[in-house]
Amino acid sequence: QSVLTQPPSVSGAPGQRVTISCTGSSSNIGAGYNVHWYQQLPGTAPKLLIYANTNRPSGVPDRFSGSKSGTSASLAITGLQAEDEADYYCQSYDSSLSSYVFGTGTKLTVL
Amino acid sequence: QVTLRESGPALVRPTQTLTLTCTLSGFSLSTFGMCVSWIRQPPGKALEWLARIDWDDERYYTTSLKTRLTISKDTSKNQVVLKMTNMDPADTATYFCARTRGGTYYTDFWGQGTLVTVSS
Numbered sequence: 001q002s003v004l005t006q007p008p009s010v011s012g013a014p015g016q017r018v019t020i021s022c023t024g025s026s027s028n029i030g031a032g033y034n035v036h037w038y039q040q041l042p043g044t045a046p047k048l049l050i051y052a053n054t055n056r057p058s059g060v061p062d063r064f065s066g067s068k069s070g071t072s073a074s075l076a077i078t079g080l081q082a083e084d085e086a087d088y089y090c091q092s093y094d095s096s097l098s099s100y101v102f103g104t105g106t107k108l109t110v111l
Numbered sequence: 112q113v114t115l116r117e118s119g120p121a122l123v124r125p126t127q128t129l130t131l132t133c134t135l136s137g138f139s140l141s142t143f144g145m146c147v148s149w150i151r152q153p154p155g156k157a158l159e160w161l162a163r164i165d166w167d168d169e170r171y172y173t174t175s176l177k178t179r180l181t182i183s184k185d186t187s188k189n190q191v192v193l194k195m196t197n198m199d200p201a202d203t204a205t206y207f208c209a210r211t212r213g214g215t216y217y218t219d220f221w222g223q224g225t226l227v228t229v230s231s
Contacts, residue, residue, distance in 0.1 A: 002157060034215050034216070034217070036215075036217040036218070038158075038218075040158075044223075045207055045209075045221040045222065045223055045224055046158065046207075046218075046221055047221070048217060048218060048219050051215060051217035051219070052215045052217065057219060089157065089158055091158075091160070091217075091218075093216070097173075097174050098174055099160065099171075099172075099173045099174050099175075100148075100160040100163070100171075100173075100216070101160060102150075102157055102158040102159065102160060103157070104157055105157040105158070
């Protein structure tokens with residue numbers, strides 16, 4: 001079981017805004033380590049969405065944004081589109097485990 | 112452009128050693144700040160970070176599998192190799208190699224992954 005907890009699923013209608021949380025602890029997110037977010041479409045490799053908490057790589061729409069506060073981080077998606085239906089994972093470093101860790105993953109359903 | 116491609120056996124017997132190769136293109140692991148990571152994903156489950164090797168040959172492993180993993184690089188061949196000993200059916204997963212950027216350590220390019228099944 002991962003030390004980064006995400007809701008198993010979230011859903012929203014096209015055009016709506018959804019957020020996905022990533023809850024950690026004082027040994028990972030709370031310790032100041034960066035959080036990255038990845039999108040995994042069905043049957044494909046993950047794709048980098050957000051790096052270092054709030055930064056979008058070139059080519060990622062500004063509908064995607066990241067934030068971090070205390071021991072948690074969040075991914076927000078505005079103007080939801082059918083193509084956003086995917087699994088989303090957060091990632092950080094955990095000093096207790098001395099290892100990089102991924103979150104438990106969240107399946108986004110566009111209604 | 113940056114690409115990574117995993118290769119290795121699709122089927123491994125229990126107790127055997129798995130050897131996976133990641134062939135890099137579009138960047139060099141001898142360049143400052145470049146790293147390559149291995150991540151796996153059991154069918155229907157979450158991603159699991161396994162190991163990373165850096166441009167300066169520093170190596171890092173997930174604690175839970177550290178005794179079973181070895182990561183190495185051959186810069187002249189643009190390849191990174193991951194070995195995992197004593198394979199178990201629980202190790203059945205898609206194994207991804209990916210480029211990781213030093214400093215903030217985010218992974219920006221991924222290979223397509225290779226499914227490894229452990230079965231007798």
